[in-house]
Amino acid sequence: MSFAALPSSVSAAVAVAPLSVSLLLAAYAIGSLSGSLLFGRLRGVDIREQGSGNAGGTNAFRTQGLRFALVVVVFDIGKGALATWLALSFAPVGADLSVTVHGYLAAFAAVLGHVWPIWHGFRGGKGAATLVGGLMVLWPFAVPLLVLVWAVVLIVSGYVGLATVIAALCLPVLAWLGDAGLPRQWFAIAAALLVVFTHRGNLARLRAGTESRFAGARLLHRWRRS
16 A cells, blocks of 8 residues: 555655664664773773773863863763754654654763673663753753752762762753653653663662762862862
8 A cells, every 4th residue: 555545644744764763773773882882992901891891071081181082971971962852853744743752852862872782782771961962962951950859969979870860860850840841751760760760770879878978079078078
């Protein structure tokens, strides 16, 4: 049966569905390009075999140093932004899913790719930097607030994982306070839950008292001791 034989609304949906799926698959594939693993190969290392075993910016910093970690974080933020921008730019107009919804789905797909990368054996990072990249395109005013929360918690506690989880949990709060539409609200909730899930090991170590601190980041503690 050809599209011409179908009702116009149905034929339009059938025609745009492959494009929507392609954009989300592309977002996942882009997210699956792990900065720490790609740049680690240039050094002949797999940071999943070092430190905490996580392919993210924190472990990159602990095992490879600041410069390497900065390159990794910029790359991971950039891929989240790119995947989201591509979806917003090429999403079909007039489809059942709005262009904005395509953007949020693509951002989430990119984060999923970072966490479970198809190019790296489905063992990736925790998705925070890639999420920030998507937010920079979709919800830019939220990023400085989240970074501020993250920095305050890190300075007070010294725990990167805790700071990341608390910052992510602020997303649904910001969506609610800002009277956001349903796409943003659902994205905020899903993203926060995913970050909590990917940091479940950190939270378990916090409860057990075995989580590693960034002692140098605890500026408030150092100020009180001085």
